[in-house]
Amino acid sequence: MKAAVVVFPGSNCDRDCKLAVERSTGARVEMVWHAETALPDDLDLVVLPGGFSYGDYLRCGAMAAQSPVMRAVAAAANDGVAVIGICNGFQILCEAGLLPGALLRNAGLKYICKSVTLDVVNTQTLFTSAFGEQHEAVMTVGNGEGNFFADEFTLDRLEGEGQVVFRYQQNPNGSARGIAGVTNAKGNVLGMMPHPDRAFEDDLGSADGALVFRSVFA
Amino acid sequence: MLGYHRLMSQCLRQTAAEYGLSSAEYDVILDRLGREPLHVELGVFSVMWSEHCSYKSSKIHLRKFPTKGPRVICGPGENAGVVDIGDGQAIVFKMESHNHPSYIEPYQGAATGVGGIMRDVFTMGARPIALLNALRFGDPAHPKTKRLVEGVVAGIAGYGNCVGVPTVAGETNFHRGYDGNILVNAMCVGLADADKIFYSAAPSAGLPVVYFGSKTGRDGIHGATMASAEFDDASDDKRPTVQVGDPFAEKLLIEATLELMASGAVAAIQDMGAAGLTSSSVEMAGKGGVGIELNLDAVPQRETGMTAYEMMLSESQERMLAVLKPGREHDGERIFAKWGLDAATIGWTTDTGHLVLKHKGQTVCDVPLAPLFDDAPLYDRPWDAPTPQPHIDPAGLPTPADWSEAVLKVIGCPDMASKRWLWEQYDRHVMADTLEDSATGADAGIVRIHGTGKGLAVTSDCTPRYVQNDPFEGGKQAVAEAWRNLTAVGADPVAITDNLNFGNPERPAIMGQIVKAIEGMALACRELDFPVVSGNVSLYNETNGTAIPPTPTVGAVGLLADYDLRADFASAAEGDALVLIGETRGELGASLYLREVLSREDGAPPPVDLAAERRNGNFVRGLIGSGLVAAVHDLSDGGLIGAAAEMAMASDSGIALGAQTALATAAWLFGEDQARYLIATPDAAKLLKTAAKAGVPAAIAGRVEGDALSADGLFAIPLTKLRRVNEAFLPNLMGA
Numbered sequence: 039m040k041a042a043v044v045v046f047p048g049s050n051c052d053r054d055c056k057l058a059v060e061r062s063t064g065a066r067v068e069m070v071w072h073a074e075t076a077l078p079d080d081l082d083l084v085v086l087p088g089g090f091s092y093g094d095y096l097r098c099g100a101m102a103a104q105s106p107v108m109r110a111v112a113a114a115a116n117d118g119v120a121v122i123g124i125c126n127g128f129q130i131l132c133e134a135g136l137l138p139g140a141l142l143r144n145a146g147l148k149y150i151c152k153s154v155t156l157d158v159v160n161t162q163t164l165f166t167s168a169f170g171e172q173h174e175a176v177m178t179v180g181n182g183e184g185n186f187f188a189d190e191f192t193l194d195r196l197e198g199e200g201q202v203v204f205r206y207q208q209n210p211n212g213s214a215r216g217i218a219g220v221t222n223a224k225g226n227v228l229g230m231m232p233h234p235d236r237a238f239e240d241d242l243g244s245a246d247g248a249l250v251f252r253s254v255f256a
Numbered sequence: 257m258l259g260y261h262r263l264m265s266q267c268l269r270q271t272a273a274e275y276g277l278s279s280a281e282y283d284v285i286l287d288r289l290g291r292e293p294l295h296v297e298l299g300v301f302s303v304m305w306s307e308h309c310s311y312k313s314s315k316i317h318l319r320k321f322p323t324k325g326p327r328v329i330c331g332p333g334e335n336a337g338v339v340d341i342g343d344g345q346a347i348v349f350k351m352e353s354h355n356h357p358s359y360i361e362p363y364q365g366a367a368t369g370v371g372g373i374m375r376d377v378f379t380m381g382a383r384p385i386a387l388l389n390a391l392r393f394g395d396p397a398h399p400k401t402k403r404l405v406e407g408v409v410a411g412i413a414g415y416g417n418c419v420g421v422p423t424v425a426g427e428t429n430f431h432r433g434y435d436g437n438i439l440v441n442a443m444c445v446g447l448a449d450a451d452k453i454f455y456s457a458a459p460s461a462g463l464p465v466v467y468f469g470s471k472t473g474r475d476g477i478h479g480a481t482m483a484s485a486e487f488d489d490a491s492d493d494k495r496p497t498v499q500v501g502d503p504f505a506e507k508l509l510i511e512a513t514l515e516l517m518a519s520g521a522v523a524a525i526q527d528m529g530a531a532g533l534t535s536s537s538v539e540m541a542g543k544g545g546v547g548i549e550l551n552l553d554a555v556p557q558r559e560t561g562m563t564a565y566e567m568m569l570s571e572s573q574e575r576m577l578a579v580l581k582p583g584r585e586h587d588g589e590r591i592f593a594k595w596g597l598d599a600a601t602i603g604w605t606t607d608t609g610h611l612v613l614k615h616k617g618q619t620v621c622d623v624p625l626a627p628l629f630d631d632a633p634l635y636d637r638p639w640d641a642p643t644p645q646p647h648i649d650p651a652g653l654p655t656p657a658d659w660s661e662a663v664l665k666v667i668g669c670p671d672m673a674s675k676r677w678l679w680e681q682y683d684r685h686v687m688a689d690t691l692e693d694s695a696t697g698a699d700a701g702i703v704r705i706h707g708t709g710k711g712l713a714v715t716s717d718c719t720p721r722y723v724q725n726d727p728f729e730g731g732k733q734a735v736a737e738a739w740r741n742l743t744a745v746g747a748d749p750v751a752i753t754d755n756l757n758f759g760n761p762e763r764p765a766i767m768g769q770i771v772k773a774i775e776g777m778a779l780a781c782r783e784l785d786f787p788v789v790s791g792n793v794s795l796y797n798e799t800n801g802t803a804i805p806p807t808p809t810v811g812a813v814g815l816l817a818d819y820d821l822r823a824d825f826a827s828a829a830e831g832d833a834l835v836l837i838g839e840t841r842g843e844l845g846a847s848l849y850l851r852e853v854l855s856r857e858d859g860a861p862p863p864v865d866l867a868a869e870r871r872n873g874n875f876v877r878g879l880i881g882s883g884l885v886a887a888v889h890d891l892s893d894g895g896l897i898g899a900a901a902e903m904a905m906a907s908d909s910g911i912a913l914g915a916q917t918a919l920a921t922a923a924w925l926f927g928e929d930q931a932r933y934l935i936a937t938p939d940a941a942k943l944l945k946t947a948a949k950a951g952v953p954a955a956i957a958g959r960v961e962g963d964a965l966s967a968d969g970l971f972a973i974p975l976t977k978l979r980r981v982n983e984a985f986l987p988n989l990m991g992a
Contacts, residue, residue, distance in 0.1 A: 047596060048504050050420025054688040088686075090418040093504025146992075149413050149681045152695070180417070180683045236685045241704070241819075 039065035039255050041083040044111065046072045046102045046130075051088035051235055055124065058235040059085065062248035063255045072105040083120045083254050084111055086127030088180075088233060098141060098183045099129030108134050120164055120254045121227040125181055128219075128229035137222055137229045138196065139188035145212025149182040153243065154232055156204045156218055163203055163221055165228045168253040175246035177232035179210060179218075184231040186213040186220075196220055204230055268292055275302035281633055288627040296564050296613060296620045301628065303531035303569060304538060307795050310632040313761035314793045317771055320778045321788040327750055328787055329450060335376040335526060336446075337789025338453055339751045341815050345705065346450040347712060348382035351390075351443035351755040351811035353794035358440040361498040362407025367415040368501040369442040371573055374419065375527035378510050379576065381454040381517050382446025385687060386703050387416050387423040389442050390716045390755070390809045394435035396670055396989050401430070404438055405678075405990065412442070413681040418503035419510070423682035424693040425701030427716050430670035433724075436799025441755040441792075443811040445714055447705060454517055456526040456536075458544035458579045461607040463523055465537070465548065466585065468512065468592050468599035469575035470505050471558035472533070476571025486760060486798040505574040505597075512595040513576060519591065521584035528575040534568045536577040537603075538611055542629030550603035552615040564615040579605060639767035645725045648845040648859035650923035659921070660971035662853045664981045666894050666926065667901050669852040673985035677992055691819060692745065697826030697906030699744035699890055704819055711819030713747035715812050719892070720805040722861035725846045727769045731776025731808055732864040736930060738812035739784050740890040743873040744933060746822045746880035747814030752781065754791035754810055759803025761795050769806040770795075777808060783866035786812070821881035825889035825899075826906035828936035828960045832886050834911065835943050836896065836957040838872050838932030842923020848894050849926035861928075868931040875952045876933045884943050887936040895926045896957065899934045901965055905979055907936070910962035925967065936960050 041059050045052045056067045068078050077084065091102035102108070108130075115121045115136055123131035131137040144150055156175045158166055169175070188196070193214055196202050204219035211231075219230030234247025272282040275298065285293055285301050293301065303309055311318065323331035329346055330338035336350035354369025366389075374384050389412055394401050416423045421444070476499035516522055524544065526536045533555070541548035552564050558572070580588060585601055592599035606612070611628065613621035656662040666672060679694035689706055692698035692713075700715040717737040723730030735752065742749045754777065759766040781788055797804040816822055828834075844850050845859025879885050887907060889899045896913065904911040916924050937943045940956055947954035958967075966972035986992070 048418075048507055050418075050507065050686055051688075054686070057688060089420060090504060090507070093418065093502070093507075095504070148410075149417060149683070151683050151685065152680055178685055180685060182417075233685070236688050238688075241691060242685075242688060 039063060040078065040081050041065045041067045041085060042070045042077055042081050043067060043085045043087055044070050044072060044107055046091035046105060048091040048093055049087050049089035051124065054235040055085045055087040058238040058247060059251050062238050062251040065255060070107060072102065072107050075106045075110060077110045077114055081114065081119050083122065084114055086123040086130050088125030088127060091126055091130065097133065099126055099133040102130045103133035112136060115227050118226055122165065123229040124233055124235055125231055128231055129183065131227060131229045136227050137220060138192050139186055139220065141183050142185040142187050143183050144185050150210050151178065151180040152210060153178050154210060155207045156232060157207060159202050159205050160200045162200065164225055165250050165253050166203060167256055168249040176244040177234060177237040177247055179232050181231060184211045184213065186217045188214060199223065203228060204232065265292060268298065272298055272302065275299065276306055277302050281305060284633065288631065289623060294620060296568060297623050299565050299569050300534050300621060300623065303534055304628045305632050308530055309535055311793055312633045312635050313637055313795060314756065314770060315634055316636055317774045320774055322778065322782050323787050323789065325751065325785065325787040328789055329453065331789050332791060334455060335379050337751060337753060338380065339789060340450055341710065343708065344450050346448045346453065347445060347813055348377050348380045348448050349443065349445040349753055349813055350376050350790040351441055351753045351809065352376065352792040353755055353757060354440045354442065355437060355757060355794050355797055357498040358408055359438050362404050363411035364498050364500050366408040366411030366440050368499045368573055369440050370412055370415040371501045371503065371506050372529050373442045373444040374421065374506065375529065377444045377446035378513055379454065379525055379527040380448065381452050382448035383514060384421045384444050384446045386445045386701065386714055387421050387443065388701065388714055388716045388811060389423065389426040389440065390718065391428045392434045392439035392807060393430050394438065395432035396430050398435045402989060408440055409678050409681055415501055415503045417683040419507045420686050422684050422686050422690050424684055424690055424703060425714055425716065428675050428678060429720065431805060433805040436802065437797040437804050439757050439804065439807055441809045443716060443753065445712065445813060454522055454525050456524055456540050456543055458524045458540045458546050458605045461546050461605050463579045463582060463605045464585055464601045465550065465603040465605065466578045466580055466588050466599065467555060467575065467602045468588065468597050469509050470502060470572060471556040471598050472567055472570050473558035473572045474566055474570060475500050477566060477569045486796045499571045499573050501573045508595040508597055509574050509576065512591050512597055515591050516588060519587045521580050521587035522578055523581050524579040526577055528577055530571065531569065532571050538625060538628050540577065540579060541605060541611065542625045547606035547608035547610045547625065548603060549606050549612040552613055554600045554602040556598035556600055564613060564620040568613065637761050637767045638764050639771050640764040642727050642768050642772055645845065645858055645860045648850065650842050650844055650920040653844065653854060653922060656853060660973055663897055663971055663973060665852045666848050666897060667978060668981040668984060669848060670985055671848060672894055672898060674983045675986060676983060677986035677990055691822065692824060696824060698824035699741040700747065702745060702816065702819065702822060709818055711816035711822060713742045713745050713814040713816060715741040716809060717741060718807055718809045720807045721846045721857060723773055723806040723808060725859065725861050727772035727806055728776035729861050729863055731773035732780040733861065733930065734808055734810045735777050735780035735784065735786060736864050736866065736869050737892055738810045739786055739869065740873055742812060742814030743877045744888050744890040745824065746877060747816045749784065749786050749812060749814045751787050751789045752810050752812045754788055754808060756793045757797055757804065757807040757809065758795055759798040766803055773806055773808045780864065780866055784870060823880045823885055823888045825887045825903040828887040828903050828907035828909055830909055830961055832936040832938055832960040833940035833956055834958040834960060835935045835937055835940055835954055836932060837876060837935060837947065837952060837954050838868065839953045840919065840924065840927055840929045840932065842919045842927035843929045844923060844927055847926060847928045849922060862930050864930045872931045872933065872952055875947065875950050884937050884939055885935055886938055889934050891932040891934060892928065895928045897925045901978060903934060903936065904965050904975060905982060909960050910964045910975060911958055912961055913958040913967040914956060915968040921970065
């Protein structure tokens with residue numbers, strides 16, 4: 039069981055993601071610097087962590103999406119490797135065209151850090167199978183640009199195709215349809231704003247995040 | 257010719273005055289140099305001898321602090337304090353002020369305050385693991401307050417969140433005394449290996465001096481002298497002296513610095529903070545007993561045509577100065593290139609004992625280091641003993657018509673109100689080790705020591721209204737409250753960092769506040785085995801002759817050997833009994849009740865009995881983890897009502913306070929007697945018995961039950977209303 043966490047200049051949740059994956063699943067985790075052009079072999083999972091890559095210059099994730107390593111990430115996604123983008127990682131996946139939609143400034147215009155209760159909308163995905171009969175998850179958000187946006191047609195398609203994975207019970211940032219996490223059409227790339235990497239053991243207030251990582255290796 | 261020279265001398269002396277040097281101080285420079293200073297040399301002296309850099313008004317009194325202890329690895333005098341937490345690990349921490357810049361430009365002033373204090377920590381080899389801040393704003397009704405709150409909070413959030421260090425605790429007060437001078441005190445705590453601490457003293461001559469980080473620009477020139485002067489109505493013109501921060505650059509800087517240290521290439525290192533290149537080069541060489549020569553042409557510059565003066569005084573952020581081991585420059589080059597930082601070898605350590613600066617082929621500065629470094633002026637300023645305030649007798653106070661209204665006034669007042677609007681903007685969870693923070697309902701923030709079973713508790717405390725009325729007792733109280741807050745979560749208090757904020761020390765009344773507050777703090781530190789390992793002094797916090805309330809902020813850390821054995825005040829359960837530990841006489845002097853309900857600010861503050869603090873606190877801490885403590889909250893602002901209300905709201909359970917007849921009602925409910933804790937316990941009988949055996953005063957004060965806060969028929973306030981009132985202040989002020 040092998041995973042990689044990509045580190046961009048300005049990523050600050052890379053260590054958290056490494057620990058979360060290790061503790062949740064026992065998988066071996068390698069850190070991959072953004073300037074690398076190849077990922078390690080035989081990966082089950084690639085994680086793009088949260089943070090402020092390139093200081094959020096231009097747009098969140100815009101510059102990181104152009105990093106050399108992203109070609110390899112796109113290729114891996116194409117090959118069916120599981121990819122999870124958390125917070126800034128979600129923003130990077132959208133900028134890279136690996137996920138639909140975009141993350142805009144929070145509706146309240148301020149950074150928000152708080153606990154959120156999510157509906158696990160689809161427990162049949164690669165990332166939520168371990169939830170089983172559990173349809174709620176508690177995690178935290180911490181972001182200034184977590185407001186998910188897509189046009190109505192795209193939103194309808196996402197809902198219809200089961201690509202909406204997590205929905206906020208109480209929308210903290212104005213996200214369209216309260217969407218907190220989505221997958222690509224193929225179902226192997228997940229982007230989510232809440233942090234499973236901060237909710238992987240009870241000490242941290244919730245272990246629901248561990249279920250996301252465990253689902254991938256199930 | 258003589259007339260010309262006399263004119264030039266006068267000009268130089270005048271320039272010195274503009275740079276904050278007194279005529280007498282200028283005479284010392286003439287004497288030490290044996291000649292008149294060059295312009296750059298004058299700039300160097302002016303910043304090194306500024307109050308902010310030299311501590312000239314406070315140093316002789318700061319020596320009264322106890323600074324040693326079994327856990328102290330490094331006390332005051334370095335970039336930050338270092339304490340041993342066992343298992344080969346150390347905690348590095350300090351608190352610093354950015355008051356003057358934050359008043360002028362709140363976002364950048366606060367942001368660079370956070371940036372600066374982080375650099376002081378990681379320059380010693382510690383990865384920052386937690387941030388705290390203590391903020392004092394003016395009257396909420398003052399026209400500037402809203403904008404200042406908005407800017408300061410956004411600046412702290414913008415910087416701390418981006419760098420990726422959780423902001424887990426702090427305090428925020430509002431009082432008209434800060435109308436013209438807000439206070440922004442930022443604290444950083446970092447984790448290091450105890451045998452890998454890096455110091456600033458350059459070890460020998462002939463070593464390369466390497467600059468790395470961001471380029472040098474014209475921002476913040478004379479920031480140090482600005483921080484050493486009062487404000488007046490022309491202060492808006494000082495805007496160019498506020499530094500500008502780039503947290504992304506700081507994140508890169510942290511990683512590069514820690515990697516450089518891990519490579520073994522670093523002999524000495526210091527961040528460039530106040531007085532930038534000047535203070536770092538002078539301090540590194542001065543402490544090492546060597547000289548230093550810099551070639552300013554090599555300094556990475558952001559602007560064209562920068563003068564030597566500008567480069568030496570610039571306070572551009574996110575820059576470090578390192579002295580490397582011989583031949584190790586290539587380690588630096590590799591690491592700086594990886595992280596995309598500007599870097600250059602800009603000089604060498606020498607054996608001349610002089611600071612020599614060269615620019616465009618000229619020597620623009622050649623001064624001996626001694627006068628700059630350890631010959632800086634030291635003043636024993638005259639001071640007046642503060643006038644004692646009389647003790648307030650509760651019997652002489654009017655009784656409120658409506659106790660419910662009185663409770664709501666206190667719980668809803670700016671100082672007690674929820675600061676959710678503020679801390680929801682701070683990332684409190686990054687690094688995935690936060691156990692308790694501003695949101696969770698505990699007396700201190702707690703982060704896990706990564707990869708271990710240990711926890712670190714952190715807090716920031718000061719009650720300025722106590723210090724105002726009695727600087728000595730107020731100083732004691734600040735230290736005692738920090739000690740209590742750590743104790744209440746189950747931590748062993750280890751050490752403190754002090755951030756002293758006062759007015760103009762040249763006024764004997766203010767100097768008296770400084771002297772007595774330090775003495776009170778020092779006494780408490782000694783009696784509680786709680787040494788001072790680092791600190792900062794911010795003076796001249798005055799506008800148009802009115803000083804701020806004296807505010808000696810105490811930042812403190814404590815150790816939890818096993819973080820599972822921790823306590824908070826959010827876990828009180830229906831059916832628990834409430835036991836009040838400690839003695840209550842009903843101290844209402846300088847209390848929140850007196851101010852918010854009776855509109856008075858007079859009276860002697862609650863006295864602090866340090867022996868009682870020790871005895872009661874050690875008892876409470878020993879109970880945590882025994883099963884007798886479901887929840888615990890120390891008592892401070894708002895007395896019993898304050899603690900009960902906060903416990904009820906955090907636990908989402910009502911509290912019914914019991915009857916008592918010994919004291920006047922206001923004295924019992926709102927007295928701010930010290931050395932007290934409120935414990936929610938499943939077994940009151942056992943707790944009382946254990947307390948009696950330990951000689952600790954303890955009595956049942958009520959029960960956890962229902963869904964209201966009530967007291968013996970005097971009032972019953974539903975939790976929903978209590979919460980609504982407690983949460984209203986900041987959203988109303990900020991128009992959220």
